[in-house]
Structures are given as C-alpha cells and as structure tokens.
Amino acid sequence: xxxxxxxxxxxxxxxxxxxxxxxxxxxxxxxxxxxxxxxxxxxxxxxxxxxxxxxxxxxxxxxxxxxxxxxxxxxxxxxxxxxxxxxxxxxxxxxxxxxxxxxxxxxxxxxxxxxxxxxxxxxxxxxxxxxxxxxxxxxxxxxxxxxxxxxxxxxxxxxxxxxxxxxxxxxxxxxxxxxxxxxxxxxxxxxxxxxxxxxxxx
Amino acid sequence: xxxxxxxxxxxxxxxxxxxxxxxxxxxxxxxxxxxxxxxxxxxxxxxxxxxxxxxxxxxxxxxxxxxxxxxxxxxxxxxxxxxxxxxxxxxxxxxxxxxxxxxxxxxxxxxxxxxxxxxxxxxxxxxxxxxxxxxxxxxxxxxxxxxxxxxxxxxxxxxxxxxxxxxxxxxxxxxxxxxxxxxxxxxxxxxxxxxxxxxxxx
Numbered sequence: 001x002x003x004x005x006x007x008x009x010x011x012x013x014x015x016x017x018x019x020x021x022x023x024x025x026x027x028x029x030x031x032x033x034x035x036x037x038x039x040x041x042x043x044x045x046x047x048x049x050x051x052x053x054x055x056x057x058x059x060x061x062x063x064x065x066x067x068x069x070x071x072x073x074x075x076x077x078x079x080x081x082x083x084x085x086x087x088x089x090x091x092x093x094x095x096x097x098x099x100x101x102x103x104x105x106x107x108x109x110x111x112x113x114x115x116x117x118x119x120x121x122x123x124x125x126x127x128x129x130x131x132x133x134x135x136x137x138x139x140x141x142x143x144x145x146x147x148x149x150x151x152x153x154x155x156x157x158x159x160x161x162x163x164x165x166x167x168x169x170x171x172x173x174x175x176x177x178x179x180x181x182x183x184x185x186x187x188x189x190x191x192x193x194x195x196x197x198x199x200x201x202x
Numbered sequence: 203x204x205x206x207x208x209x210x211x212x213x214x215x216x217x218x219x220x221x222x223x224x225x226x227x228x229x230x231x232x233x234x235x236x237x238x239x240x241x242x243x244x245x246x247x248x249x250x251x252x253x254x255x256x257x258x259x260x261x262x263x264x265x266x267x268x269x270x271x272x273x274x275x276x277x278x279x280x281x282x283x284x285x286x287x288x289x290x291x292x293x294x295x296x297x298x299x300x301x302x303x304x305x306x307x308x309x310x311x312x313x314x315x316x317x318x319x320x321x322x323x324x325x326x327x328x329x330x331x332x333x334x335x336x337x338x339x340x341x342x343x344x345x346x347x348x349x350x351x352x353x354x355x356x357x358x359x360x361x362x363x364x365x366x367x368x369x370x371x372x373x374x375x376x377x378x379x380x381x382x383x384x385x386x387x388x389x390x391x392x393x394x395x396x397x398x399x400x401x402x403x404x
Contacts, residue, residue, distance in 0.1 A: 031237060109314040164374050
C-alpha cells in the first residue's frame, strides 16, 4: 500500500518542524545547548521567534526533539546484531555516521555539557547509557554463545568500553578527520576477538 | 635551599590569576567556552569585570591559560613511561584525574566545541593530538622493544586508540561515576597485551 503524501497545512507544519530541528542541531553543535538560543535558530532560518516558539514553546522541548533524532536511528540494533554480529553492526553505524557529521557533533557537545547533574539533558544521558549498555551486553553475550566472539571479559564491561571508545574515536574524527571506521575495527577486534575465532575452540 | 615566599603585590596578583583561572575552568566546563563569559567569571568571584580584564584582557587569553593547566600536568610523561611502562603511567594519570573532575569536564566540553574548525581552541586541539600521539606511540614502541607489551599493531594506531578510549571513558565517569581506572585497565590490557607477557617469548 502506498501512503498518500501528507498535504496542506499539516505537511507544511511537519516540514517546518524538521527545518527547525536541523537548524537547532547545527546551533547546539556549535554553541552547545546552553550557549545556543531559540533566537539564533530563528535567525538562521529567517523566521520570527514567534514562529519557532509556535512549534517549540521552550528551548528544552526543542532539545528533546533534537536528541530523539539520535535515538530513532538505531531502534533495530538488537535484530541487526543477532543477524550480522555485534562488530559488523557497530561498524555499519560508525560508517553511516560519516554522513551525519553535524548530528554527531551536536551529540558530542551536548553529551559533554550534560555530564553535569543540573543540565537539562542529564537524565536523558543517564537513561541512554542505561538503555544501550544492557542491549549491547546482550548482543555480545549472544555472539559469544555462537562462538562469534572469543573474549571472556564481563559483557557489561565490554559494552561500556565499546561505547566509551566509540565516543572518543568520533571526537577525534570530528577534530581532524582521522578515519573512525578503521580505528573502531582495530579497537573492537582487540577487545572482543583476543584470539582468532578459528583457534578459539581448540 | 628554601625559596623565599613571594610577597606583596606580585604574590597577590598571582593568587588572583589562579583564582580567575579556577573560576573560568568551572564556567567553561558548565557553559562551554562559547557559552561562558568574563562577566559570569567576575560575578562568581565577586570581582568587577575591570579587575578580571586587568589579568585577562580577552576571553581567548583566559582560555589559553585554562587549557595550559592541562598540558602542564603531564610534561614528564615520556620519562615516567620509560621507567614504569606505558600502561601503569596512563593508569596513574587516570587515577589522578579522579581528583580533578571540573578540570576534566572543562577539557571535555571545550574539546567537543573545539572540533569545529572555526573554534578559538581548534588549533590548540589539533596541536595537542599532534604532540601527544607521537609521544605515546614512542612509549608503546619502547615498551615493545623491552617485551613489556605483546601487541603487534601499528604504534600510532595504538596511541590514537588509547587516547580515544580514554576520553570516552572519562565522559562516562563524568556522567554517572563509572570507575574509569578499572575500565581503562581492561581496555589497555586488551589493546596492548593481547597475549600475556609470560607467554609472549615462547
């Protein structure tokens, strides 16, 4: 079934929302969430502040929309990891991120600010770790049960480290272009495949 | 020989400078460099803006002073690594950083912002990578020549990864207190000691 294209005022409103979210991603990625303002975002889009506030009445409501773009991108992680394996699935996301530089930068800047307990995104950041780490740990355990990974280290620690190294490697890429896919491949292999799979069963 | 304590206007001026640098570290760590202002820093110290600007005429001159605290801390890295080994030397710094949380946070926030090519600290960030990576790579090579490390991966790649994982692991610590020393130990061992040293010579 083909969906009828959205039309009229609703479609226009959805397009405007997306435009505001894209502009907020760039502004928060440059000035941080705290340093960015609805006024800057309106100016960048050549809109009135009233128009922006019609869609996002507060800066924090816009932050929530900006951050949910990130979450929405990887809803099928577990299924993909079960099918393709943890390492190839993570590497595919790192590779896809090459085309979403400003989103990754926004995420990096807001995450750094949000380590503060009184930051508006602090609860989001903690919830994100609490969601993602068990999901990654389960994917690592599953791969191990199939003999696809040879590490014997605790799976939660491995999930922590995979996420930590990923974030650090992406900062470097944002700073000077160092290939994050090659770096993640070496790091994940060292962490998760300490002895080649072919030798592991002996 | 005991140094005579600095006295009079010079000592007072040096103390004031340190006080301003400490306050700027907290303000930049919370609001970012771009979101922070000399006015906020003056207010936090209950000083006039004129007094702050007497010591640091521009925000960027204060940024340079704030960032140089970080660099000054590890000038003897190479000597320590040659003596104690790369892994113990890095772990000692991670451990020391537990007591410098706001400095680490400031560094994390400013680094994320500074990935932008037009950021005031962008050149500093690139120069830092250009300095630290060869230094770490040389320490890894030296350890390898002594048989203290068993990895055969390219030393520059290993230095890149050690720094990347370190930064990511510290973000996690800042966010929710996850022990960065334990995480770095597992990560560095996986990366640099893929087979135990005792078995490596066989």
